[in-house]
Amino acid sequence: MNTPTPIAVKVDNVVKSFANGDSRTFALKGASLEARFGELLMIVGPSGCGKTTLLSVICGTLKFEEGDVAVFGHELRAMRNGDITRFRRENIGFIFQQFNLIPTLTAVENVSIPLILKGVSTAQAEKRACEVLEKVGLADKYKSYPSQLSGGQQQRVAISRALVHEPRLIICDEPTAALDSVSGHKTLELLQESAVRPDRCVIIVTHDSRIYEFADRIVQMDDGRVVGQFDDPSQLSHA
Numbered sequence: 001m002n003t004p005t006p007i008a009v010k011v012d013n014v015v016k017s018f019a020n021g022d023s024r025t026f027a028l029k030g031a032s033l034e035a036r037f038g039e040l041l042m043i044v045g046p047s048g049c050g051k052t053t054l055l056s057v058i059c060g061t062l063k064f065e066e067g068d069v070a071v072f073g074h075e076l077r078a079m080r081n082g083d084i085t086r087f088r089r090e091n092i093g094f095i096f097q098q099f100n101l102i103p104t105l106t107a108v109e110n111v112s113i114p115l116i117l118k119g120v121s122t123a124q125a126e127k128r129a130c131e132v133l134e135k136v137g138l139a140d141k142y143k144s145y146p147s148q149l150s151g152g153q154q155q156r157v158a159i160s161r162a163l164v165h166e167p168r169l170i171i172c173d174e175p176t177a178a179l180d181s182v183s184g185h186k187t188l189e190l191l192q193e194s195a196v197r198p199d200r201c202v203i204i205v206t207h208d209s210r211i212y213e214f215a216d217r218i219v220q221m222d223d224g225r226v227v228g229q230f231d232d233p234s235q236l237s238h239a
């Protein structure tokens, strides 16, 4: 019997460039990493080194020129666009720096979106959304619009939206950058508590050294490549 692979996401020598007038900017120059099931992996590195590009490649929203990306054993290169979109909706939850909530929808409506996209009825989706919002301490804010919530509360709505359909991969791009240190800490506590599971994987891109302590492993990028790996976040304390 085959033992299941502990690798959730495998990025192998990926090259991605963007047209830039007459020249090309190489955002990824042979980036490789592995993210394991059950871990909270952080990706750090200077501005412009390719972190967001790498996340977009893993999500299948950006095509790449060379290399391979496999998510839960599915080679993205071999999948058609429609299949990648479906795969993403089923398997990936996103959390962004600016929360990306829809301003004209209430908290509960925002959180319902991933379920509605999967074909769940509005009534069922909203019931489930309320349950998740209650878990993150927002039971009294179901009907609030994003503009009526604090930054930390908006990020908790965004986390609820990322987790409501129980995705196996949670991708976060600078989730604490717009938060003060207390809210940033709470956001990571919540993610650790609700998203880190043996059958899941959480990947967080961050500049925020205050949250390194939550990482199981940190990979460091520079100039389009992964250049280092640390099991002990304190090894990066100088960063």
Ligand SMILES: Nc1ncnc2c1ncn2[C@@H]1O[C@H](COP(=O)(O)OP(=O)(O)OP(=O)(O)O)[C@@H](O)[C@H]1O
Binding pocket: 018, 019, 020, 025, 026, 027, 045, 046, 047, 048, 049, 050, 051, 052, 053, 054
């Ligand atoms: N759509 C695009 N068109 C052209 N160039 C791009 C595009 N997206 C990214 N780049 C370039 O690719 C490089 C990597 O960008 P990326 O956004 O991945 O960096 P980053 O590490 O996320 O930086 P930051 O920490 O500032 O968010 C940069 O030089 C950027 O200018």
Ligand SMILES: [Mg+2]
Binding pocket: 051, 052, 053, 173
């Ligand atoms: Mg970025």
